[in-house]
Amino acid sequence: MAGDKYSVILPTYNEKENLPIITYLIAKTFTENKLDWEIVIVDDASPDGTQDIAKQLIKLYGTEHIQLRPREGKLGLGTAYMHGLKYVTGNFVIIMDADFSHHPESIPEFIKKQKEGNYDIVTGTRYAGNGGVYGWDLKRKLISRGANFLATVVLRPNVSDLTGSFRLYKKDVLAKIIEATKSKGYVFQMEMMVRARSLGFTIAEVPISFVDRIYGDSKLGGDEIVGYLNGVWTLFTTV
Ligand SMILES: Nc1nc2c(ncn2[C@@H]2O[C@H](COP(=O)(O)OP(=O)(O)O[C@H]3O[C@H](CO)[C@@H](O)[C@H](O)[C@@H]3O)[C@@H](O)[C@H]2O)c(=O)[nH]1
Numbered sequence: 711m712a713g714d715k716y717s718v719i720l721p722t723y724n725e726k727e728n729l730p731i732i733t734y735l736i737a738k739t740f741t742e743n744k745l746d747w748e749i750v751i752v753d754d755a756s757p758d759g760t761q762d763i764a765k766q767l768i769k770l771y772g773t774e775h776i777q778l779r780p781r782e783g784k785l786g787l788g789t790a791y792m793h794g795l796k797y798v799t800g801n802f803v804i805i806m807d808a809d810f811s812h813h814p815e816s817i818p819e820f821i822k823k824q825k826e827g828n829y830d831i832v833t834g835t836r837y838a839g840n841g842g843v844y845g846w847d848l849k850r851k852l853i854s855r856g857a858n859f860l861a862t863v864v865l866r867p868n869v870s871d872l873t874g875s876f877r878l879y880k881k882d883v884l885a886k887i888i889e890a891t892k893s894k895g896y897v898f899q900m901e902m903m904v905r906a907r908s909l910g911f912t913i914a915e916v917p918i919s920f921v922d923r924i925y926g927d928s929k930l931g932g933d934e935i936v937g938y939l940n941g942v943w944t945l946f947t948t949v
C-alpha cells in the first residue's frame with residue numbers, strides 16, 4: 711500500500727563481517743520491490759568494530775535508510791528489540807538476525823502474506839511447509855525442536871516455530887506485545903507469540919530456510935536454556 715514503510719531492526723554483536731552484505735541485500739530487496747525502508751542497527755558495544763562499519767554504511771546509504779542506535783554493553787536480544795523500536799519510523803517492523811541465518815529474500819514473501827489477510831504478525835517458520843534448518847549439529851537441532859515441542863504442548867499458541875525471530879509485525883502491535891513480554895533472553899521470541907495470542911492478534915506463517923552462520927559465533931549458551939525452561943513454566947502458571 712502507498713505510504714507503507716518497513717523498518718528492519720537488526721541487533722548486532724560482533725557482526726562486522728556480516729553487516730555490510732546483509733545491509734546490501736536488504737537494501738536491494740526493498741529497492742527492487744519499490745518499498746520504503748530503513749534499517750535500525752542496535753549494536754551492543756561490539757569489540758570487533760561493528761559500529762565503525764555501521765557508520766560507513768550510513769555514509770553510503772544515507773541517514774534516511776540507516777540508523778545506528780548503540781548501547782553501552784551486551785544487554786541481550788529482547789531489550790535490543792525494545793531499544794530499536796523506540797527509533798522506528800515505519801508502520802511495519804521486521805526483526806531478523808544479521809548473520810544470514812535469515813535471508814532477506816524472504817522479506818517480500820512476508821509482506822505479501824501480511825497483505826493477504828491484513829495479519830498483525832507474519833512469522834517465519836522452520837518447522838512447516840518447505841521450511842528447514844541447515845548447518846546445525848544434532849545437539850542444537852534437538853534443543854530447538856525440544857524448545858518448540860515443550861512450549862507447543864504446554865502453552866498451545868498454535869504457531870509452528872516459536873523460537874525463531876524472523877518476523878514481520880505491525881508497529882503498534884509489536885509495541886503492545888513487547889510491553890506485555892517479561893523475559894529478556896532467547897525465550898523472548900516464544901513469549902512474544904504466546905502474548906500475541908492472548909492479546910488476540912492474528913498470526914500467519916511463511917516457511918523459511920534457516921542457515922547457520924559462517925562468520926562469528928552463536929550467543930546461545932546453557933543459561934539461555936535454563937531461562938527458556940523458566941519462561942515456559944512462568945507462562946504456564948500465569949497466562
Ligand atoms: N545488540 C545485540 N545483538 C545481539 C545480542 N546477542 C545476539 N545478538 C545478535 O542477534 C542475532 C542472533 O544472534 P545469534 O547469536 O546468531 O543467535 P543464534 O544462536 O543463531 O539464534 C537464532 O536462533 C534462535 C533460535 O531459533 C533465535 O531465538 C534467535 O533469535 C536467533 O534467531 C545476531 O545478529 C547477533 O549479532 C545482544 O546481546 N545484543
Ligand SMILES: [Mg+2]
Pocket residue numbers: 807809811923928
Ligand atoms: Mg545466528
